[in-house]
Amino acid sequence: MSELAPVLDALDSNLDKSLERLFDLLRIKSISTDPAFKPDCRKAAEWLVADLKTIGFDASLRDTPGHPMVVAHHDGPDASAPHVLFYGHYDVQPVDPLELWENDPFAPAVKDLGNGRKVLTGRGTSDDKGQLMTFVEACRAYKAVHGKLPVRVTLLFEGEEESGSPSLKPFLEAHKDELKADFALVCDTGMWDPQTPAISVGLRGLVGEEIVVKAADRDLHSGFFGGAAANPIRILARVLADIHDENGRVTIPGFYEGVEETPTQILQMWEGLGRTAESFLGPIGLSEPSGEKGRSVLELTWARPTAEFNGITGGYTGEGFKTVIAAQASAKVSFRLVHKQDPAKIREAFRAFVRERIPADCSVEFHEHGGSPAIQLSYDSPLLAKAKDALSDEWPKPAVLIAMGGSIPIVGDFQNMLGMESLLVGFGLEDDRIHSPNEKYELNSFHKGQRSWARILDALAK
Amino acid sequence: MSELAPVLDALDSNLDKSLERLFDLLRIKSISTDPAFKPDCRKAAEWLVADLKTIGFDASLRDTPGHPMVVAHHDGPDASAPHVLFYGHYDVQPVDPLELWENDPFAPAVKDLGNGRKVLTGRGTSDDKGQLMTFVEACRAYKAVHGKLPVRVTLLFEGEEESGSPSLKPFLEAHKDELKADFALVCDTGMWDPQTPAISVGLRGLVGEEIVVKAADRDLHSGFFGGAAANPIRILARVLADIHDENGRVTIPGFYEGVEETPTQILQMWEGLGRTAESFLGPIGLSEPSGEKGRSVLELTWARPTAEFNGITGGYTGEGFKTVIAAQASAKVSFRLVHKQDPAKIREAFRAFVRERIPADCSVEFHEHGGSPAIQLSYDSPLLAKAKDALSDEWPKPAVLIAMGGSIPIVGDFQNMLGMESLLVGFGLEDDRIHSPNEKYELNSFHKGQRSWARILDALAK
Numbered sequence: 001m002s003e004l005a006p007v008l009d010a011l012d013s014n015l016d017k018s019l020e021r022l023f024d025l026l027r028i029k030s031i032s033t034d035p036a037f038k039p040d041c042r043k044a045a046e047w048l049v050a051d052l053k054t055i056g057f058d059a060s061l062r063d064t065p066g067h068p069m070v071v072a073h074h075d076g077p078d079a080s081a082p083h084v085l086f087y088g089h090y091d092v093q094p095v096d097p098l099e100l101w102e103n104d105p106f107a108p109a110v111k112d113l114g115n116g117r118k119v120l121t122g123r124g125t126s127d128d129k130g131q132l133m134t135f136v137e138a139c140r141a142y143k144a145v146h147g148k149l150p151v152r153v154t155l156l157f158e159g160e161e162e163s164g165s166p167s168l169k170p171f172l173e174a175h176k177d178e179l180k181a182d183f184a185l186v187c188d189t190g191m192w193d194p195q196t197p198a199i200s201v202g203l204r205g206l207v208g209e210e211i212v213v214k215a216a217d218r219d220l221h222s223g224f225f226g227g228a229a230a231n232p233i234r235i236l237a238r239v240l241a242d243i244h245d246e247n248g249r250v251t252i253p254g255f256y257e258g259v260e261e262t263p264t265q266i267l268q269m270w271e272g273l274g275r276t277a278e279s280f281l282g283p284i285g286l287s288e289p290s291g292e293k294g295r296s297v298l299e300l301t302w303a304r305p306t307a308e309f310n311g312i313t314g315g316y317t318g319e320g321f322k323t324v325i326a327a328q329a330s331a332k333v334s335f336r337l338v339h340k341q342d343p344a345k346i347r348e349a350f351r352a353f354v355r356e357r358i359p360a361d362c363s364v365e366f367h368e369h370g371g372s373p374a375i376q377l378s379y380d381s382p383l384l385a386k387a388k389d390a391l392s393d394e395w396p397k398p399a400v401l402i403a404m405g406g407s408i409p410i411v412g413d414f415q416n417m418l419g420m421e422s423l424l425v426g427f428g429l430e431d432d433r434i435h436s437p438n439e440k441y442e443l444n445s446f447h448k449g450q451r452s453w454a455r456i457l458d459a460l461a462k
Numbered sequence: 463m464s465e466l467a468p469v470l471d472a473l474d475s476n477l478d479k480s481l482e483r484l485f486d487l488l489r490i491k492s493i494s495t496d497p498a499f500k501p502d503c504r505k506a507a508e509w510l511v512a513d514l515k516t517i518g519f520d521a522s523l524r525d526t527p528g529h530p531m532v533v534a535h536h537d538g539p540d541a542s543a544p545h546v547l548f549y550g551h552y553d554v555q556p557v558d559p560l561e562l563w564e565n566d567p568f569a570p571a572v573k574d575l576g577n578g579r580k581v582l583t584g585r586g587t588s589d590d591k592g593q594l595m596t597f598v599e600a601c602r603a604y605k606a607v608h609g610k611l612p613v614r615v616t617l618l619f620e621g622e623e624e625s626g627s628p629s630l631k632p633f634l635e636a637h638k639d640e641l642k643a644d645f646a647l648v649c650d651t652g653m654w655d656p657q658t659p660a661i662s663v664g665l666r667g668l669v670g671e672e673i674v675v676k677a678a679d680r681d682l683h684s685g686f687f688g689g690a691a692a693n694p695i696r697i698l699a700r701v702l703a704d705i706h707d708e709n710g711r712v713t714i715p716g717f718y719e720g721v722e723e724t725p726t727q728i729l730q731m732w733e734g735l736g737r738t739a740e741s742f743l744g745p746i747g748l749s750e751p752s753g754e755k756g757r758s759v760l761e762l763t764w765a766r767p768t769a770e771f772n773g774i775t776g777g778y779t780g781e782g783f784k785t786v787i788a789a790q791a792s793a794k795v796s797f798r799l800v801h802k803q804d805p806a807k808i809r810e811a812f813r814a815f816v817r818e819r820i821p822a823d824c825s826v827e828f829h830e831h832g833g834s835p836a837i838q839l840s841y842d843s844p845l846l847a848k849a850k851d852a853l854s855d856e857w858p859k860p861a862v863l864i865a866m867g868g869s870i871p872i873v874g875d876f877q878n879m880l881g882m883e884s885l886l887v888g889f890g891l892e893d894d895r896i897h898s899p900n901e902k903y904e905l906n907s908f909h910k911g912q913r914s915w916a917r918i919l920d921a922l923a924k
Contacts (some may be wrong), residue, residue, distance in 0.1 A: 047599055094784060100680075120742045152805050158754040204685065208783045221897040222770045223666065223868025226798050227753035227762035228742060233771035233793070234706065234752075241703030244696065281689060285679035290696075291689035300689035306685045309695035310786050315773035316794060318626050320495035321831035322556060323796055323868075324772050324897055331695070332778060334785055336688050346770035354695035361749040369783035406685025406785075436681040 001147060011450045018121075018450065019110065021051065025090070025129050026108040026122050028421040032067055032091035034162040041067040048157055051424030052421075055140045064167035065157030067091060071178070074139070076152030082460055085181035087410055088132025088188065089161035092124035093435045100437035110443060118374040118443040125441035128433035131187045132157060134449030138457060141450070155183055161188075164208060165409055172417045175366025180191045180405050183383055184414045185456075186324045187449075189426035190275065192400050194442070197452065199384060199390040200424035201377040202302060203411055205337030207346050208369030211354055212330040213239070215362045219315075220325040230362050231315045232329040239357045240331060245308050248292045250307045250335075252353045258340030270298040270335040273400070283431065302403035306336040307455045316373070336383065338403065343371035366390035372409030377421055383460075387423050390455035394448055395458065404422045425456070465608060466920045468622040472603040476520035480599045480912065481572070481582075483513065487552070487591050488570040488584050494529055494553035503621045506552040510619055517602045517914035519617065524564055525627035529553060529621030533640070536601070538614030544922055545614040547592035547643035547882065550594025550650065550676045551623035554586035572905060580905040587903035593649045593888050594619060596911030600919060603912070612923035616643055620872075621651075626670060626832025627871055634879045645845055646876045647918075649911075654735065654862050656904070659717040659853040659914065661780040661846060663839040664764060664865030665873055667799030669808050670831030674792040675701070677824045681777075682787040692824050694791040695776045701819045702793060705769050708748035708756045711798075712769045714815045720802030725767040732760040735862070747891065764865035792833070798867065807835035827857045834871030839883055844920075849885050852917035856910055869908055887918070 011018075016348040031037040045061050045068045050070045052059035059072035070090070076083065103109060108122035120130060121271040135155075142149055156179060158165055172179060192198040215230040245251050250360035277289050280297045300306075314329025316322035335346055351366055358364045377384075384401075391399040404424075411422045427445035428434065474482075492506035493499040507523050507530045514521035514534045519533035532552070538545065542833050557567040558580035565571060582592060597617075604611055618641060622629055634641060654660040666686075679694040707713050742759045753762040762768075776791025778784035797808055813828055820826045840847075846863075853861040873884045888908035890896065 020541075033784065036778065041889075057738070059524065064738045094778070095778065096778075096780070146723055146902050154654070162784075188734065195755065206685075206785070208782070213747065218895070219898045220746065222768075222772060222796060223668075223798060223866070224892070224896075225746070225763065226770045226796075226867060227768040228751045228759040229746065230748055230750070230752040231771055237699045237702035237771065237774075238604065240696065240699035277690075281823075284682065284687070284691065285823075286677065286692055288692070288821055289690045290692040290821070297690040300768075300837075301687065304689055306689040308688045308693055308787060309699065309777065310684060310784060311777035311788070312695050312699075312791065313779040316498065316556070316558075317773045317775040317792075318556065318558070321672070321794055321796075322495065322624075322772060322897065323668070323670070323770075325770060329774065330779075332783055334684060334688075334783075336685060344603050359750055359752070361743075361747075404685070405688060430686070433680065435683040435784065 003150065003421070004455065006145045007454045008451050011137065011454060012143050014141065015447055022120070022133045022446070023108045023129060025133065026124050027106055029106050030091050031094050032160050033094055038067070041091055041343065042196055043071050045157070045159055048090060048351060051136070051340050052155065055143055062171070064171055069159070069167070069171055070155065072155040074098035074149050074153045074393040077148050077150065081151050083154065084183060084460065085154045085156060085179055085183040086135050086185045087156050088135065088338070089128045089158050090132070091159040092127065092129070093162050095123050095437070097437065102438055105297065105417040105439070119440040119445060120443060121438065121440050123439050124416070126428045127439065128161065128188050129191035130441040130446055131428065131449065134427065134446060135185070135187055135453045137231070137450040138453035142454060142457065150457050151403040154179060169413055169417070172413055180418045181280055182418060184420050186408060186424050187413060187426050188408055189404060189424045190430065191445070192402060194429060196442070197395045197399040197425070198402045199387060199391070199399055200404045201401050203375040203408050203424070204305070204405055205343060205372045205412070206407035206409065207335040207371045208335065208345045209333045209347065209350060210330060210367040210369060211333065212328055212365040213358065213362060214328045214365070215323070216327055219327050219341060222323040222325045222367040223324055228336040230359055231325050232362065233326060235358060235362060236314065236329045236331055239354050240309055242357065248290060250305065252349050254349045255305065255346065257345070258342060259305055260339045262299060265326040267299060270302070272295065273298065274331050299395045301405035305338050305341055308334050308336070310334055336407065338374045339376065341374065343373055347371060358388050370409070372407055372412050372458055374413065375411045381421065383421070383423055387425060387456050390459040391452055393427065394452045394455055427452070466917065468895055469916045470913050471601050472607050473526065473599065473916060477909055479613070480595070484582070484592060484595045484908070485570045487595065489568055490585050490622060491568050492553050493556050494622050495556055498648055500529070503553055507532050507621055508617070510552060511596070513618065513917065526633055528629040531621070531633055534617040538902050539610050539612065543613050545616070545643040546645060546647050546788065546922065547616045547618060547641055548647045548649070549618050550595070550597070551590045551620050553621040554591070555624050555626050556591065557585050557899070559899065564900055566902070567680045575593050575911070580877050580910060581723065581902040582905060583900065583902045587901055588890045588894035589901065590623070590650050591905040592908055594891065594909060596889065597647070597649055597915045599912040602914035606914060612919050616641060629842065630684045630872065631875055631879070634875055638880060639856060642880050643882060646882050646884040648870060648884045648886050649874060649888050650870055651866060651886045652890035652892065653907070654864060656906070657672055657858040658859040658892060659857045659887070660864045661849060661861055663854070663863050664689040664868045665837040665870050666867055666885070667803065667834045667836040667874070668803045668869035668871065669797040669833045671794060671795045671809065672813060672831060673795065674790055674827040675820065676790045676827070677825060678787070683791050684785040684787045687787055691787055692821055693787050694824065695788060696790045697820060697824060698774070698776065700794055701816050702771055704819065710752060713923065714766065714811050716811045717767065719807070720804060721767060722801045724761060729761060732764070733758065734869065735760065763867035765800055767800050767803055768921050770796050770798070772796055800836045801838065803836065805835055809833060818852065832866040832871070834869055834874050837873045837877065843883065848921040849887060852921040853887065853914055855913045856917055887914070889914070
């Protein structure tokens with residue numbers, strides 16, 4: 001602990017300055033999914049490069065066909081030190097509906113909620129700028145105190161995580177040698193609860209699809225043509241309604257191929273975590289799990305695949321009423337995958353399922369929006385044990401091993417392309433409202449997150 | 463014919479001037495369904511009042527809680543002359559999607575299509591400013607030539623026809639004595655084909671509803687909550703998909719109450735008109751009737767009720783993808799009614815049908831958007847015979863008696879509140895693209911429409 005204690009002290013002393021730096025980054029509107037914010041994404045990447053150089057990283061911005069990557073390197077204390085690749089993303093989700101935000105999403109602030117609890121408000125505080133900066137601050141403090149880092153560190157920050165990471169695979173492929181490390185650290189996940197840190201060992205995969213149903217070659221008057229002309233909203237509603245049966249199961253043929261039943265032992269461990277339908281859904285105003293009947297909410301969100309409808313639009317959606325039959329209607333559909341489900345097969349099965357339901361005189365277009373398989377990491381690596389202990393030292397309760405409902409495609413890419421396992425540690429909380437209005441990040445997460453990474457880096461060096 | 467011939471000559475001579483007047487009215491953006499255009503609606507009403515005064519009408523603008531009415535009176539030649547109430551509407555449909563218009567929708571123009579065919583382009587040319595001005599121009603010419611009108615005329619122009627006419631019934635109720643006439647003339651319908659004028663004796667009714675399905679109290683991340691939290695788009699899709707069975711019939715209990723089978727004689731008459739699925743749907747890029755199986759397109763659009771989905775929206779609908787589960791999703795739904803279907807009962811039956819399909823922890827809101835029963839006028843009145851002959855004199859082919867798929871609620875209100883039948887004569891064509899981008903009106907419709915009204919007024923006086 002001799003090297004660690006002064007680093008933790010430095011992190012405590014410099015918390016205000018680290019907040020100033022984070023807020024500078026948060027003010028940049030790096031919404032990757034909307035082309036209007038392309039310059040802002042570049043600006044965020046440039047900010048990171050400049051900041052990393054002040055720590056002593058060999059940092060550079062790397063252009064891609066989309067938003068740029070940030071890559072930075074720092075030597076370890078000697079040639080025998082482990083080499084870690086740390087990954088985060090500087091892009092953020094769109095902010096609509098803007099009117100539901102209590103504060104400007106790009107004017108971050110510290111909000112005192114009383115009882116000693118403070119939160120950082122704004123888009124990207126939790127997903128993922130606040131999280132990635134916990135690691136950067138840990139490196140900064142270590143370097144300032146000891147003039148070196150305890151392990152060799154490569155950083156990779158991407159700007160397209162919220163829009164399907166189209167440039168990531170080609171970039172990894174082209175820079176395998178530069179990016180390959182002993183293992184990856186990924187900070188884009190959450191705590192189990194405010195006292196209990198968590199390491200994620202399972203992640204659901206994702207297939208994103210947009211479908212556009214086209215009927216007549218123009219918008220029609222529903223009085224004149226209604227009853228005779230095909231209505232694309234009706235066709236689309238039928239397609240979407242057919243995707244689930246009465247028991248919440250997905251009906252697409254072959255959808256459950258590769259899905260395994262979760263071992264009883266694991267289900268029991270999860271049961272011990274005490275998450276019920278009431279405790280999980282109550283805070284968002286719901287009570288009944290909507291997925292496959294007879295399974296717990298943890299199993300539904302961690303170990304079962306889903307079909308979700310993320311957006312739908314067609315016809316007149318403004319104020320008042322317009323008696324129109326639209327020429328087309330579209331929906332954004334995503335599938336969460338588990339275990340060995342194959343994204344390409346799921347996509348094809350879905351498309352066939354849709355095509356079967358399109359009348360002969362209508363048509364459908366498909367647009368692909370990313371795809372990645374699920375990930376299952378090993379429960380028993382030495383890496384995991386070190387990280388678990390380090391986290392347990394920092395937080396009030398011992399770290400737990402969990403699974404995740406969301407997708408972090410990079411973890412699969414690291415595994416498949418660079419042959420590295422990932423350690424998934426993050427400090428977000430369930431109520432952080434990521435992807436929603438009023439996103440926040442606990443000040444405690446930001447502060448103890450920095451200290452956690454310092455402890456993990458120290459442990460890895462041993 | 464002594465009084466008529468010089469009036470027809472005057473209409474021919476003054477066609478250019480009548481076009482200038484119409485274009486002045488068309489330039490006013492009187493979109494009633496969007497509150498942003500409220501001042502424009504008033505401006506259109508004021509324009510009409512001013513124009514009618516130049517003819518010698520006692521014209522005035524009448525305020526309502528919505529857009530104003532225009533009412534104008536002109537004496538007949540003597541106390542024994544018939545009294546007609548002419549109805550039209552000066553409001554127009556929204557113009558979105560604007561990018562699909564070839565010309566500015568509010569910069570009307572005459573477009574020469576070659577082969578001697580010219581059309582007037584712009585929003586409202588056919589629905590309904592162009593049509594109502596055919597009657598005004600006929601009155602103007604008659605007055606100019608003879609210094610009087612052949613019958614007593616009251617005009618009623620409303621500004622809320624495209625938004626459900628919320629102010630109309632209260633206005634009729636409050637002005638019964640002023641507006642009651644022997645019968646009404648309504649110019650908001652179409653020709654059978656470019657050579658054949660038509661009188662509409664059946665009109666479908668309308669019930670408009672907007673439903674908003676609400677699930678969680680915020681937008682959710684579909685990775686974190688997907689599989690557990692209710693998705694309002696999924697619920698809405700299920701509701702909409704359940705409304706039709708495999709044979710295109712509406713499944714809402716009680717929906718077909720009051721619907722009568724059309725007499726074989728009428729169906730045969732319609733068959734003689736030669737409209738097939740191919741001829742009706744081919745021009746809009748479709749081929750298969752989407753309504754109840756085993757019925758002709760004329761029966762489906764004229765004599766059968768429908769459920770149509772006019773708009774749907776929910777979740778992320780911008781560019782790219784957002785893995786969100788929306789807090790709510792909504793749809794605009796309309797029903798076309800026939801015969802004795804009761805709008806209030808249909809609305810209640812629909813709402814009950816929807817409520818049954820909303821999970822216990824979700825909710826639904828309903829917004830009413832107008833309702834009117836269907837109309838069936840008598841086939842054998844003397845009025846109809848006179849109008850039929852007058853129209854047959856003007857056009858290349860004799861007038862035919864048809865039904866209409868659209869709703870003109872005013873016709874029911876005239877019948878129920880003022881005890882008047884209506885004569886429905888109009889000069890629109892199927893390809894006028896009313897309610898769609900690139901609305902047009904044939905110059906021929908505008909010109910011969912004026913002449914047709916002059917003939918009808920002359921015939922009614924005899």
